[in-house]
Amino acid sequence: MRALVVDHASPGHLTLTDVPDPRPAPHETLVRVRSFSLNSGEIHTATRPDTPDGTRLGWDAAGVVVRAAADGSGPAEGEQVVTVGHAGWAELRAVPAALIGTAPEGADPGALGTLPVAGLSALHALRRTGPLLGRRVMVTGASGGVGRYAVQLAARAGAHVVAVSRDPGRASELRELGASEVHPEPGAMRGSVSAVVDNVGGPYLVDAFAALGAGGTLVSVGRSSGADTVLPPHALLGDGGRHDRSIRTFYLFGDPAPDFSADLTWLAHEVAGGRLDPGISLRVPWTRHAEAVQSLLQGRLHGKAVLDVE
Ligand SMILES: NC(=O)c1ccc[n+]([C@@H]2O[C@H](COP(=O)([O-])OP(=O)(O)OC[C@H]3O[C@@H](n4cnc5c(N)ncnc54)[C@H](OP(=O)(O)O)[C@@H]3O)[C@@H](O)[C@H]2O)c1
Missing domain, CATH: 3.40.50.720 (NAD(P)-binding Rossmann-like Domain)
Known part of the structure; x- marks a missing residue:
C-alpha cells in the first residue's frame, strides 16, 4: 500500500511511498482510509530535523472497514468509521476497537477525518x-x-x-x-x-x-x-x-490510552448530522500534501486541512 512518510528532501518534509500492508492482530479492525486531517503536532514532528526519514505519522483517519477484527470486538465489514492512533496517513490502517467510532452511512469521510485529535x-x-x-x-x-x-x-x-x-x-x-x-x-x-x-x-x-x-x-x-x-x-x-x-x-492519549469509541461515535454523528461544524479550510488530494503542510506552517488554515486518499 501507499503511505505518506517523512522525507526531509521532499516539499513539506513528506513523500508518498510504498510500505508493507498492516497485518492486523486478532483484536484489530482493518480500515481502508478515505480521508485524514493534519494536526500541528504531527507536522512539527515531520519537520523536526531529528525525525528520521521514513517515519510513519498520522493520528486521524476516516474510512471504511474492509476486514472486521477476528475476535469480534470492532465494527462490521463495510461500516463507515473514524479512527485515532498512529501511522494513519496510509491506504490501510489496523486499529483496536477502543480507537474506532462508527459513523452514519454516507457521512463525508473528510468531515469525519477532522475529528479524532481536534x-x-x-x-x-x-x-x-x-x-x-x-x-x-x-x-x-x-x-x-x-x-x-x-x-x-x-x-x-x-x-x-x-x-x-x-x-x-x-x-x-x-x-x-x-x-x-x-x-x-x-x-x-x-x-x-x-x-x-x-x-x-x-x-x-x-x-x-x-x-x-x-x-x-x-x-x-x-x-x-x-x-x-x-x-x-x-x-x-x-x-x-x-x-x-x-x-x-493535558495529553489526549494518556497512559493507558482511554477508550475513545463512544466519544468518536458521538462526535461522528454530530458532524454527520450538521450539528458540529468540522471547519475544513483546505481540502486536497493527498498527492498535494506539501500545499497543506505549507498552509499549516504559515498559520493560514483557521480550521482543518483535509487530505483525501485516492
Ligand atoms: N496535549 C495534547 O494531547 C494535544 C492535543 C491536541 C492538540 N494539542 C496542541 O494544541 C495546540 C492547538 O492545536 P490545534 O490542532 O488546534 O492547532 P492549530 O489548528 O494550528 O490552531 C492553533 C491556533 O492557535 C492560535 N495561534 C497560533 N499561533 C499563535 C501565536 N503565535 N500567538 C497566538 N495565537 C496563536 C491560532 O488561532 P487564532 O488565529 O484564532 O488566534 C491558531 O489557529 C497545538 O499546540 C497542538 O500541538 C495538544
Whole structure:
C-alpha cells in the first residue's frame, strides 16, 4: 500500500511511498482510509530535523472497514468509521476497537477525518474543567482545529463562551459557532471566567490564568505560540477571589490510552448530522500534501486541512 512518510528532501518534509500492508492482530479492525486531517503536532514532528526519514505519522483517519477484527470486538465489514492512533496517513490502517467510532452511512469521510485529535481534545479538555452550564469559559486559539471544536462544544454545554483569536476576521464565524464574546487576546476581556481551554501558551496562558476566578481550572492543551510561559510571582497568589485556581496539563492519549469509541461515535454523528461544524479550510488530494503542510506552517488554515486518499 501507499503511505505518506517523512522525507526531509521532499516539499513539506513528506513523500508518498510504498510500505508493507498492516497485518492486523486478532483484536484489530482493518480500515481502508478515505480521508485524514493534519494536526500541528504531527507536522512539527515531520519537520523536526531529528525525525528520521521514513517515519510513519498520522493520528486521524476516516474510512471504511474492509476486514472486521477476528475476535469480534470492532465494527462490521463495510461500516463507515473514524479512527485515532498512529501511522494513519496510509491506504490501510489496523486499529483496536477502543480507537474506532462508527459513523452514519454516507457521512463525508473528510468531515469525519477532522475529528479524532481536534474533536476529542476539545471534548476531553472541556470535561476536565467541570460543569459548563451557565459558566463563562475562555477558549484561546479559538479559530484553530481544537479551538473551533471547543467553542462549539462549550456553547452546546450551556457555557457563555469567550473566544480568543488573534484574527479579527474570525469574529463573526466564531460567534456563529457559539461564542458570546470574541477578543484578540485574553487580557482584552473584562471580568473573570470559570474555566479556560488554552491552545496557545506563553503570555496567553499567563493572561488567561489571571482572568480565572476562584476555584477555576485552566487546561493547558497546547503551545501554538511557541513562547515560554513565565508566570510572575503574583500570578500564584490566592487572595482577592483568586484562591483554589489550578492549571492542568493535558495529553489526549494518556497512559493507558482511554477508550475513545463512544466519544468518536458521538462526535461522528454530530458532524454527520450538521450539528458540529468540522471547519475544513483546505481540502486536497493527498498527492498535494506539501500545499497543506505549507498552509499549516504559515498559520493560514483557521480550521482543518483535509487530505483525501485516492
Ligand atoms: N496535549 C495534547 O494531547 C494535544 C492535543 C491536541 C492538540 N494539542 C496542541 O494544541 C495546540 C492547538 O492545536 P490545534 O490542532 O488546534 O492547532 P492549530 O489548528 O494550528 O490552531 C492553533 C491556533 O492557535 C492560535 N495561534 C497560533 N499561533 C499563535 C501565536 N503565535 N500567538 C497566538 N495565537 C496563536 C491560532 O488561532 P487564532 O488565529 O484564532 O488566534 C491558531 O489557529 C497545538 O499546540 C497542538 O500541538 C495538544
